Amino acid sequence: MDSTATADRTVTPDTAARRRQQQIRQLCAASIRALAADPALDFRGDHLYRGRTVLPLNAPHLYPDDAADFGSSRGAADGMALRLLHSDASLHARLRPAGQTARLVFELLEQFRTESLAGQPGVVRNLRVRHEAWSTQFHRSGLTETSLGLLLYTVAQVCRSRVTGEPVVAETEDLIEQTRGRLSALLGSDLALLRRLRTRQADYAEPALAIAVVVESLADSAQANNDGGAERSARKTREQFSLLVDAEEDAWLPETAASGTSPTLADDGGAYRAFTTAYDRVQRADSLVRVELLHDYRRRLDKRIVDSGVNVALLARRLEPLLCVPVTSGWNSGQEEGMIDGSRLSQLVCSPAERRLFQTERHEARPATVVTFLIDCSGSMKQHGEGIAAYVDVFLRALERIGVASEVLGFTTGAWNGGKAARDWKRARSPRRPGRLNEVNHLLFKDADTNWRKARPGIAALLKTTLYREGIDGEAVQWAARRLADRPEQRRILIVLSDGSPADGATALANDEHYLQQHLATVVRELEDSGAVNVFGVGLGLDMSPYFSRSLILDTERLGQPEGVRELTCLLERSL
Amino acid sequence: MEFRPGLMVSARDAFGIDSGLMVPMFPEPNEHVPEIDPAYRFNHDVTLALLAGFAHNRRVLLQGLHGTGKSTHIEQVAARLNWPCIRVNLDGHISRLDLVGKDTVVIEDGRQVTRFQEGVVPWALQQPMALIFDEYDAGRPDVMFVIQRLLERDGSFTLTDQNRVLRPHPGFRLFATSNTVGLGNLNGMYHGVQRLNHAQMDRWNIVASLNYLPAAEEIAIVQSRVPSLADGPGTALVASMVEVANLTRQGFLAGDVSTLMSPRTVISWAENVAVFRDPALAFRLSFVNKCDESERTVVAEYFQRCFDAELEESFERAPAYA
Numbered sequence: 001m002d003s004t005a006t007a008d009r010t011v012t013p014d015t016a017a018r019r020r021q022q023q024i025r026q027l028c029a030a031s032i033r034a035l036a037a038d039p040a041l042d043f044r045g046d047h048l049y050r051g052r053t054v055l056p057l058n059a060p061h062l063y064p065d066d067a068a069d070f071g072s073s074r075g076a077a078d079g080m081a082l083r084l085l086h087s088d089a090s091l092h093a094r095l096r097p098a099g100q101t102a103r104l105v106f107e108l109l110e111q112f113r114t115e116s117l118a119g120q121p122g123v124v125r126n127l128r129v130r131h132e133a134w135s136t137q138f139h140r141s142g143l144t145e146t147s148l149g150l151l152l153y154t155v156a157q158v159c160r161s162r163v164t165g166e167p168v169v170a171e172t173e174d175l176i177e178q179t180r181g182r183l184s185a186l187l188g189s190d191l192a193l194l195r196r197l198r199t200r201q202a203d204y205a206e207p208a209l210a211i212a213v214v215v216e217s218l219a220d221s222a223q224a225n226n227d228g229g230a231e232r233s234a235r236k237t238r239e240q241f242s243l244l245v246d247a248e249e250d251a252w253l254p255e256t257a258a259s260g261t262s263p264t265l266a267d268d269g270g271a272y273r274a275f276t277t278a279y280d281r282v283q284r285a286d287s288l289v290r291v292e293l294l295h296d297y298r299r300r301l302d303k304r305i306v307d308s309g310v311n312v313a314l315l316a317r318r319l320e321p322l323l324c325v326p327v328t329s330g331w332n333s334g335q336e337e338g339m340i341d342g343s344r345l346s347q348l349v350c351s352p353a354e355r356r357l358f359q360t361e362r363h364e365a366r367p368a369t370v371v372t373f374l375i376d377c378s379g380s381m382k383q384h385g386e387g388i389a390a391y392v393d394v395f396l397r398a399l400e401r402i403g404v405a406s407e408v409l410g411f412t413t414g415a416w417n418g419g420k421a422a423r424d425w426k427r428a429r430s431p432r433r434p435g436r437l438n439e440v441n442h443l444l445f446k447d448a449d450t451n452w453r454k455a456r457p458g459i460a461a462l463l464k465t466t467l468y469r470e471g472i473d474g475e476a477v478q479w480a481a482r483r484l485a486d487r488p489e490q491r492r493i494l495i496v497l498s499d500g501s502p503a504d505g506a507t508a509l510a511n512d513e514h515y516l517q518q519h520l521a522t523v524v525r526e527l528e529d530s531g532a533v534n535v536f537g538v539g540l541g542l543d544m545s546p547y548f549s550r551s552l553i554l555d556t557e558r559l560g561q562p563e564g565v566r567e568l569t570c571l572l573e574r575s576l
Numbered sequence: 577m578e579f580r581p582g583l584m585v586s587a588r589d590a591f592g593i594d595s596g597l598m599v600p601m602f603p604e605p606n607e608h609v610p611e612i613d614p615a616y617r618f619n620h621d622v623t624l625a626l627l628a629g630f631a632h633n634r635r636v637l638l639q640g641l642h643g644t645g646k647s648t649h650i651e652q653v654a655a656r657l658n659w660p661c662i663r664v665n666l667d668g669h670i671s672r673l674d675l676v677g678k679d680t681v682v683i684e685d686g687r688q689v690t691r692f693q694e695g696v697v698p699w700a701l702q703q704p705m706a707l708i709f710d711e712y713d714a715g716r717p718d719v720m721f722v723i724q725r726l727l728e729r730d731g732s733f734t735l736t737d738q739n740r741v742l743r744p745h746p747g748f749r750l751f752a753t754s755n756t757v758g759l760g761n762l763n764g765m766y767h768g769v770q771r772l773n774h775a776q777m778d779r780w781n782i783v784a785s786l787n788y789l790p791a792a793e794e795i796a797i798v799q800s801r802v803p804s805l806a807d808g809p810g811t812a813l814v815a816s817m818v819e820v821a822n823l824t825r826q827g828f829l830a831g832d833v834s835t836l837m838s839p840r841t842v843i844s845w846a847e848n849v850a851v852f853r854d855p856a857l858a859f860r861l862s863f864v865n866k867c868d869e870s871e872r873t874v875v876a877e878y879f880q881r882c883f884d885a886e887l888e889e890s891f892e893r894a895p896a897y898a
Contacts, residue, residue: 023873027891030832030874031881034823039830070892078881120819121884340679340690348681352688357681361671570870574831 015541015555017066022543022553024070028077035081035123045546048080052525056093057083059111060104061134068133075130078123079115086114088201095205101219102212104152109159109208113198116164131160135169144175147222154179155215163194186218187211264433264511265518272474272519273435279420280440282479285410285461288443297460301389310394310562316401318569322576323404323491324365331359367403369491370448371395374480375462376498377412377443378471384540387559388497389462394565396452396459405448407483408459411476413469414439418506425510436516437506440472442479448487473502474519481533491576492533495568496548499540499556521547536571550575587627590656591618599631601657608660608705610651615800617793619649625784626653630706630749635727635779637712638753640786641825643838646753647710649786654706659749661706664696666715675722676735692738697722701733704747712752726750727779752780788825794818794839802846813855816882817842820859823878833871837863856887864889 029043040051046063048055062079064072087110097106118124135157143149154176157168168176184191190207197204265272274280286294333341338358347354373392375381381388392408399406413419419439425431445462446455461467477496484492502516524547527535537548540559544551552571558564587597602609622638629636630653638646647663654661664670677695681688700707709715709723725733727750733742788794795814799806805814821837828836837845841863848858859879864887867875876890886892 023891027873027877030827030830031877033830033832034826034878035881037826039826074877074880120816120882122879122881125884126881337678337680338673348688355681 015553015557018541018543019553019555021066022545024073025545028073031074032077032081032084035078036084038084041084042549043545044549045543055080055084056089058107059083060108061130062111064130064133071126071129072133075126075128075133078118078126079111079130082114082118082123082127083111086117086201091201095202095209097209097212097216099216101152102209102216105155105159105212105215106205106208108156109163109194109211110201110205112160112163113194113201113204113208115160116195116198128166132169136171139172139175144172148219150176150179151215151218151222154183155211158183158191159194159211162191163198165195186214264435264515267433272515272522274421274440274475275425275434275437276421277440278424279414280442281414282442282444284458285443285445285464285467286458288467289461289464291457293464294457294460297463298457300463301386301393301460304386304390305393308390308394308561310565312394312397312401315394315398315565315569318573319398319404320365320402322572323367323369323371323399323493324402325368326363327366328361329364330362332362333359335360365402367405368489369493370405370407370484370487370489371399371493371495372407372409372448372480372484374476374494374496375408375410375445376471376473376476376496376500377410377462377468378500378503379468380499380503381471381540382465382468384499384556384559385462385465385468387556388540389459391559391564392462392497393459395568396446396455400452405487405489406446406452407448407480408445408455409476409480409483410443410445410462410467411471411473411479412441412443412467413472413504414441416469416505418504418510422506422510430510434510435507436472436475436504437510438470438472438504440475441469442476443467448483470504471498471502472504472507472516473498474516474523477520477523477527477535481527484533493536493572493576494527494533495536495538496544497538497540497554498544499542524548534576536568536575538568585657587623591623591627591653593618593620593623595620595624597624597627597631599627599657602659602704605655605658606660608662609658610655610661612655613648613652616648616652617789617797618652619786622649622784622786623653625782626650626751628782629751630654630657630659633746633749634781635750636752636782636784637780638751638784638786640753640755641788641828642755642836643840644786644788645839646786647708650706650708650751650753659706659747660704661708662696662700663708663710665710666719667711670719671716672718672722675719677737679737692735697726698733698735698742701726701742701744701748703745705745706749706751709750709752711754713754724779788822789839791815791818791822794821794842797839798843798846801843802850804850805846813849814846817845817849817855817859819882820878823881824863824875827874827878832874833867835863835867835871855883856885860887860889 025043029041029048032048033039033041038050041055042049044054048057057080059079062076062083064076068076092110095106097103115127118127135153138144138149138153144153153172157172157176158180160166161168187210190210193207194204197207289297331341333344334356335358336355338360341357341359344354344357348357373395375388375392396406396408415438418425418437421437421439425434425437443461445458446452450458473496477494480494480496484494502520504516507516524535524537527533528549535548535550537544537551539551539553541553541556543553550571552567554564554567583601583603584598585601587593587595587599590599590601625636625638626649628634638650640646651661651663653659664675673695675695675697677693677698679690680693682691683689684691697707715723733744734740735742789797795811795818798814798818799810804810821839821842824833824836827833845855845858845862848862849855852858852861856879864872864875872887872889873891873894876887876892879885879887880890880892
């Protein structure tokens with residue numbers, strides 16, 4: 001968690017905003033883990049997961065939008081933690097009513113119940129801040145102008161106030177007066193029970209269900225005698241303000257793929273396939289660029305690295321304890337204590353005052369790791385080629401110093417729009433669900449057995465813009481992992497640098513939009529689960545956390561500058 | 577001192593725990609017997625495990641997070657049994673030679689001769705002595721092989737350099753403490769040691785774990801050490817402090833922070849509160865400044881939850897990006 005955010009003019013504003021969001025999310029995740037006393041909790045995208053399972057936290061105010069301030073995010077996080085601490089999810093699911101509106105009310109009431117059990121003063125404040133922000137946003141977006149919106153809003157205000165004993169939000173107190181009176185007349189006894197039963201989930205559910213059912217019937221009648229604008233207002237309520245969250249439906253990751261976001265994959269029982277692998281290639285990148293041009297690129301690259309001023313020696317020192325193991329390598333003689341060094345005993349005879357007759361074991365660091373950088377060479381990465389090359393090259397130099405083997409691999413395609421694979425598919429009369437439909441091109445910029453000095457021109461091939469076409473990430477990660485598996489080192493690290501999701505026009509058209517994305521997520525998840533490889537995602541100005549459990553957002557403006565290098569080093573230190 | 581198991585004492589009388597167990601004790605202390613802390617609170621299960629170790633010569637490994645008072649617990653049991661004991665910390669610096677002994681040059685009758693100087697293990701082995709290995713999980717592989725032989729209950733100990741075989745004294749006992757192994761090893765320098773530990777695990781007859789005290793007890797202990805916080809407002813303050821400490825312990829388990837607050841840290845925070853009258857400042861002096869720079873924002877979150885106040889380190893106060 002890098003808090004040393006400095007006002008830096010070179011940062012692009014939207015990357016800065018995204019990074020700030022990521023920092024807030026990491027802080028919130030850390031708070032939830034501590035408050036709920038569960039190390040396995042973490043965010044992926046907006047949703048909270050326990051390990052691989054998305055958690056059914058469906059109260060609408062738990063999901064502040066991206067522009068929300070820090071206090072609001074804290075309140076949502078604390079609400080999630082309290083919910084996990086004090087509510088039994090399976091009991092809640094059993095008791096849940098069927099109707100949409102009733103479900104929403106019941107969900108809200110259960111969330112309010114757990115929030116009312118907050119003990120720490122800071123948590124109470126954060127929850128209040130979040131509640132007020134949510135209420136204000138709901139009201140100001142015009143949703144309280146419809147009778148249905150006003151009804152739901154009033155229910156939320158009244159119930160929370162009843163359970164927690166806090167006043168309703170002052171700004172809208174007059175607005176809800178009339179509806180509040182009606183609700184009290186209908187539900188007085190149930191509302192009164194809420195606070196008394198708040199420590200017992202099952203008992204509390206009785207009045208909560210009663211309230212939910214009554215509100216549902218009120219909502220139905222509100223919509224029935226509405227005047228023409230009903231349909232429009234209901235739609236507006238739904239669209240602008242996702243009132244009823246369904247975390248298990250929304251989260252698109254394959255582990256929750258009961259909803260099957262890639263229909264093609266779902267139909268195939270989750271089996272990814274390629275239509276044809278006849279045109280796939282693994283090529284040495286330096287064989288694709290003229291030698292003179294490579295040397296020219298290399299000069300540009302070297303100048304850029306010198307200008308960036310990264311301290312390679314320091315970086316090597318920081319990486320050494322992470323990537324090496326201590327081994328005994330002979331003896332240090334001439335010590336004042338230790339084992340007697342037989343070859344020095346004659347000295348004792350000559351000069352009896354001599355004390356340094358002993359030897360101790362010498363320890364030194366032996367590299368025990370191999371590191372692979374897998375670089376996304378799809379079209380959009382073209383502009384970052386030089387920056388990425390500089391960034392990776394600095395790491396390679398540091399790794400070289402401590403004797404750690406490293407690979408630099410890239411992935412792209414042989415053609416646009418499917419190339420020969422798509423042509424064959426059309427000739428075969430375009431069968432349904434062909435799977436991956438393009439010529440996969442895997443590039444070798446540097447392999448583990450080539451040292452950095454020899455590989456220098458190869459790395460410079462990253463500057464060749466014509467290599468960049470489309471990107472099929474999942475298979476590339478598999479390929480890099482396979483290469484790592486053949487290495488003797490006991491620790492294997494794979495760092496994937498990318499600026500977005502997989503993209504391949506032909507495959508998306510012939511299958512569906514999520515086909516490649518879901519394959520990437522599945523591949524990374526299997527790798528992480530197997531533990532054979534430590535996988536890291538480095539997103540260029542983009543959040544990779546939906547795919548990788550360990551990722552960071554790198555500012556493209558700062559590629560190859562010390563900050564970017566430090567961020568990746570910190571991530572490695574935190575995770576290894 | 578002679579080892580006489582004849583003198584028996586009941587666990588209920590000596591340790592205030594609910595058990596009819598009778599354990600042997602020595603009639604009087606010697607210089608190696610720790611001081612008795614009359615206010616010490618014994619954990620029921622851990623005490624029974626340790627007493628089994630003392631009474632029946634079992635090897636007991638005590639696990640628990642940093643600052644739960646593992647070694648102190650063993651020492652306090654030994655203190656009440658008048659059992660001499662010695663602690664050896666197995667951090668990465670102690671070597672096989674330190675444990676076993678080594679040749680040194682000494683002056684005898686004006687002449688230099690090499691003498692074998694006994695290490696702590698042979699010395700402890702030959703007398704009634706409870707040997708405690710602290711930070712057992714940080715021991716170097718070569719050290720672990722030495723201990724391996726000691727773990728056999730009647731295991732004799734061979735001094736290879738001396739061609740001597742030592743038989744353990746009937747009053748010799750072996751204990752170890754280790755931090756909970758769960759996070760793996762963060763500094764990456766000791767791969768392999770963990771694996772060896774697991775190979776050794778089953779040589780320990782009893783593995784007990786010690787957790788942090790319940791909040792109420794920890795509050796009581798802090799207040800007994802800092803009486804100026806023993807009034808009503810003081811109790812609320814100390815309760816919040818203990819809550820922060822518990823959040824750091826949870827955060828440590830999750831790997832979010834690499835430093836946690838032991839009961840000792842809470843006490844020194846409380847002492848600083850008594851001096852500075854400002855919980856946030858005292859917190860910074862007694863804990864935040866020890867934390868890694870990059871983790872201070874997380875600690876500030878913990879503090880905000882329990883105190884409803886922002887530390888200077890909080891992300892809330894970080895200068896925004898351009």
